[in-house]
Amino acid sequence: MKKTERINKNTRYGLLAFNRNSMRDKLPQDVYFSLMKTIENNEPLNPKLANAIAHGMKEWAIELGATHYSHWFQPLTGFTAEKHDSFLTIDLDGEVFERFSGNQLIMSEPDASSFPSGGMRSTFEARGYTAWDPSSPAFILxxxxxxxxxxxxxxFSYYGEALDEKTPLLRSCDALSKAAVRLLCMLGKAEITGVDPMVGAEQEFFLVDYELFKQRPDLLFCGRTLVGTQPPKGQQLEDHYFGSIPQKVMEFMETLEDQATLLGIPIKTRHNEVAPQQYEVACLHEHANIACDHNLLLMELMRRSAVEHGLKLLLHEKPFVGVNGSGKHNNWSLRDSEGNNLLDPGSDPKANMQFLLFLVAVVKAVHDHADLLKSSVASAGNDHRLGACEAPPAIISVFLGKQLDEILCKIERDEVHYQSSENFVDLGLSRLPRILIDNTDRNRTSPFAFTGNKFEFRAVPSSIPLGFPNSVLNLAVADSLNQICELVEINLKDSENEQAAIMSTLKHFISESKPIRYEGDNYVDTWHKDARERKLSDSNNTPSALLALSSLSSYTLFEKYGVLTRAELDARYRIKLDQYIKQLSIEANTLLHIMKSYIIPACLRYLNINQVPDSCSENVKACYKSVDEVLSELLNHSEILSKNLSHIDT
Structure with missing residues (x-):
């Protein structure tokens, strides 16, 4: 693509997405406004409009070269799924024409028996349904x-059980909106009709040469290396982070951005990450539902673009030992129907009662449901990343920054005479203006940090969909907001002073959730002891973390807000545990294959070629002996591994 074609992205943004501009062009005016009302007010779609919408969508798609349509959905595999049907139709007279009906738009029927169901469906119970989500724009691949x-x-299944990532996410968004509007109404904001969770994802990844990738069975089958040795130079010099992007990688990123721009995916940032061959792209904030869709679509575009440029995309959380792994930082905030960020502290956080209420609600949510948040990001790959000194630890805690932490402490102690002041840093350079210090520093070791006007959930693994982590976060915050509303109502009965009732509520929940707040270095050994004293969860592997999904408190929380039933939650526990076991089994079998097919034969060839005569020096004999000892150890370990694998039913 010529550079001149890449200059102005404004005219090309979203050309392959059936967004509001496309709808306005292709739909009758009354149909367009009815659809917008459906999307904005979360109302059921009038079935009478479906045919008109489907026709307009089809005409738009055909103009852009589409010949097929597909319901694009997110089964519990960690990937997306699609079945393509053509627009081609033949009438009774044998005439061929293109058609896309309202029924075809609204619902489709893929085979549900071959997707993970966690025991909710038997193999012979094959019927499943996909249903159009009007709130996320259709697009053309x-x-x-x-x-x-x-x-x-x-x-979802024949009986309506959710079998995907999107359904609980949408339900959690609805629960969060209702709870947030309830609190805002108590604060006199009756004009607010809804609150949306906003998400901006930072996607980390590795790129390696495709020809070299094909020579590594472990990368091919597992997405990470299982054997090898560290190179003399890794990331010791700290020269890769934010360094000059290599030409081949830049070409990959430009191709990726072009494709993302056309699909309406708002990539904002690209840069080198810490480890060699590691990079990141970050997107602007969008509604959580759309952001989760876009992240899955972005990962697919990344895979395609990498191949085009002779590269292989690695999304595994720890593809190489000895260098940093990859995560997917989930930047989360709240936006009301007037466009205001409810997590923006303004110039004086102390005086911003609304901000403090929502801030404390999030802190309380993490405190009450830290184990559930941990379970939402638990995976075999993330076990290798969390707890290493390049990623957040397995202990979930919240970092707020010095100023906000002091404010909460003073509210707890009934000392609310805090005077906010502007703090400036002098760089010693007269030609630069003084730089205002942010109210919060960046604690890169914290798994859940407040970063000025949003929270950054850093424990999310790089390879998984964002749907379930955000479903859990939305749900936890919704529950906290409702508890805050209930306590404010109780306190108002004892006091006619609304501000006093709110301050009393804040004080209670600040004190209750205090153990989860930690302003220090999460990497130091003393933090583990401190966390135990605070009674914080320290599950450091996936099987133990997943137990939170099958706890009574989790069943109660999810069913209370109608996000998932007990059966649906149990299914997710079984699916995630099954995926963990199968992943480790694949890695073990791959390691055994590498040992038997590559390493042991190489040792045998060395020993056979280099027969050591008695006249050789002691050093040569010692070298020969060391190889022989390695071979014996490998044979012993391979035998043990084979026996252990024979007991695993995959």
Missing amino acids: SSDTGATLCVPSLF
């Missing part, structure tokens, strides 16, 4: 030879 209209959809 193109190849060199054609294009397909993709319709973001929910996926």
Whole structure:
């Protein structure tokens, strides 16, 4: 693509997405406004409008080269799924034409028996449904030879059980909105009709040469190296982070950004990460539902773009030992229907009662449901990353920054005479203006940090969908907001002073959630002891972390807000545990294959070629002996590994 074609992205942004501009162009005015009302007010779609919407969507897609359509959904595999049907239709007279009906838009019927169901469905119970999600724009995925209209959809069983990532996410967004509006109404904000969780994801990844990748069975089958040795130079010089992006990688990123721009994915930042061959792209904040869709779509675009440039994308959390792993920082905030960020402290956080209430609600949510948040990000790959000195530890805690932490402490002690002041830093350079210090520093070791006007959930692994972590976070905050509302109502009965009732509520929940707040270095050994004294969860592996999904408190929380039933939650526990076991089994079998097919034969060839005569020096004999000892150890370990694998039913 010519550089002149890449200059102005404003005219190309979202050209392959059926967004509001496309809808306005292709739909009758009354249909367009009815659809907007459906999306904005979260109302059911009028079935009478479905045919008109489907026709407009089809005409738009055909103009852009689409010949097929697909319900694009997110089964519990960690990937997206799609089945393509053509627009081609033949009437009774044998005439061929293109058609896309309202029924085809609203619902489709893929085979549900081959997707994970966690025991909710038997193999012979194959019927499943996908249903159109009007709130997420349809889009067109193109190849060199054609294009397909993709319709973001929910996926559920014949009996209505949620079998996907999107359904609980949408339910959690609704629960959060209702709870937030309830609190805002108590604060006199009756004009607010809804509150949306906003998400901006930072996607980390590795890129390696495709030809070299094909020579590594462990990378091919497992996404990470299982054997090898560290190179003399890794990341010791700290020269890769924010360094000059290599030409080949820059070309990959430019291709990726072009494709993302056309699909309406708002990539904002690109840069080198800490480890060699590690990079990051970050997106602007969007509604959580759309952001989660876009992140999955972005990962697919990254895979395609990498191949185009002779590269292989590695999304594993720890593909190489000895260098940093990859995560997906989940930047989360709240936006009301007037466009205000409810987590923006303004110029004086102490005086911003609304901000403090929402801030404390999030802190309380993490305190009450830290184990559930940990379970939402638990995976075999993330076990290798969390707790290493390049990622957050397995202990969930919240970092607020010095100023906010002091304010909460003073409220707890009934000392609310805090005077906010502007703090400036002098760089010693007269030609630069003084720089205002932010109210919060950046604690890169914290798994859940407040970063000025949002929270950054850093424990999310790089390879998984964002749906479930955000479902849990939304739900936890919704529950906290409702508890705050209930206590404010109780306190108002004892005091006619609304501000006093709110301050009393804040004080109670600040004190209750204090153990989860930690302003120090999460990497130091003393933090583990401190966390135990605070009674914080310290589950450091996936099986133990997943137990939170099957706890009575989790069942109660999810069912209270209608996000997931007990059966649906149990299914997710079984699916995640099954995926963990299978992943480790694949890695063990791959390691055994490498040992038997590559390493042991190499040792045998060395020993056979280098027969050591008695006349050789002691050093040569020692070298020969060391190889022989390594071979014996490898044979012993391979035998043990084979026996252990024979007991695993995959």
